[in-house]
Amino acid sequence: MTDVTRAYVALGSNLGDRMANLAAAVDALGAVPGVRVDAVSSVYETEPWGGVEQPRYANAVVALGVEGEALALLRACKAIERSGGRVPGERFGPRAIDLDVVLFGEETIVSPELTVPHPRMLERDFVVTPLLEIAPDATLPDGRPVTAEHAIEGRVTGVLGRLPALADRSPSV
Numbered sequence: 001m002t003d004v005t006r007a008y009v010a011l012g013s014n015l016g017d018r019m020a021n022l023a024a025a026v027d028a029l030g031a032v033p034g035v036r037v038d039a040v041s042s043v044y045e046t047e048p049w050g051g052v053e054q055p056r057y058a059n060a061v062v063a064l065g066v067e068g069e070a071l072a073l074l075r076a077c078k079a080i081e082r083s084g085g086r087v088p089g090e091r092f093g094p095r096a097i098d099l100d101v102v103l104f105g106e107e108t109i110v111s112p113e114l115t116v117p118h119p120r121m122l123e124r125d126f127v128v129t130p131l132l133e134i135a136p137d138a139t140l141p142d143g144r145p146v147t148a149e150h151a152i153e154g155r156v157t158g159v160l161g162r163l164p165a166l167a168d169r170s171p172s173v
Contacts, residue, residue, distance in 0.1 A: 004036075005066045007073060011099055012097075013057065025080050026062055028080040038065050039062065040134070041060045045158040046125065046154045048154070060163070074101050080099060081097050084096055100127075101118070102117060103118075127151075
């Protein structure tokens with residue numbers, strides 16, 4: 001790939017076989033033309049948040065090498081969600097699979113479809129903890145380091161392990 005951008009996508013699932021849902025989403029990301037999966041964090045079990053009664057989540061973050069634009073990656077993520085059984089529902093409600101583009105290189109993007117960096121990523125333990133596992137020196141486009149200091153929503157309650165099909169992928173980028 002030429003002109004490759006490092007991107008990070010947060011994944012979550014709390015319906016059905018959570019580990020299988022995450023593994024299928026990572027495999028689907030790797031099958032997108034111009035996208036390479038470089039690293040996958042451990043899978044963390046996390047508290048649901050947002051005021052809706054629901055099961056705990058399984059969350060992970062993937063590091064991608066992307067040839068192309070952030071909006072194309074977002075559209076691929078939305079297609080993967082649909083094919084993985086995501087249906088429109090209550091905001092912050094349960095879902096079979098959820099993919100969020102949280103960082104896209106050094107870009108700051110504000111559009112009707114996508115905001116990067118993800119506007120609430122630093123508040124979410126379920127994003128920050130797996131992100132820092134695979135990118136301990138992650139920074140925001142303005143140069144500020146990503147830290148767990150303000151990550152108080154969606155607390156990590158345990159580690160579920162590695163995704164079985166991806167156990168041989170390196171946890172560092």
